[in-house]
Amino acid sequence: MNWGSFSAFLHMGGYAFYVWSSFGLSFALLAFELVQLSLRKRTLLKRLGQIQKLNEHRGNK
Secondary structure (H helix, E strand, C coil): CCCCCHHHHHHHHHCHHHHHHHHHHHHHHHHHHHHHHHHHHHHHHHHHHHHHHHHHHHHCC
16 A cells, blocks of 8 residues: 555555554563563562572482
C-alpha cells in the first residue's frame, strides 16, 4: 500500500483499530512473558541457592 501522509498510515485504510490493537496486544503479551521469565529465573536461582546451602550444611556434619 502507498500512504499519502503519516496520518493516512496511522489510519490504515479504515482498519487502524484492528491493526494497532493487534500490535499493542502482541507487545503487551511479549512484555508479560519476559517479566514472567525473569521472575521464574529469580525464583529458580533462589531455590538453587537454598539447596546448595542445605547440602553444604549437611556436608559439614
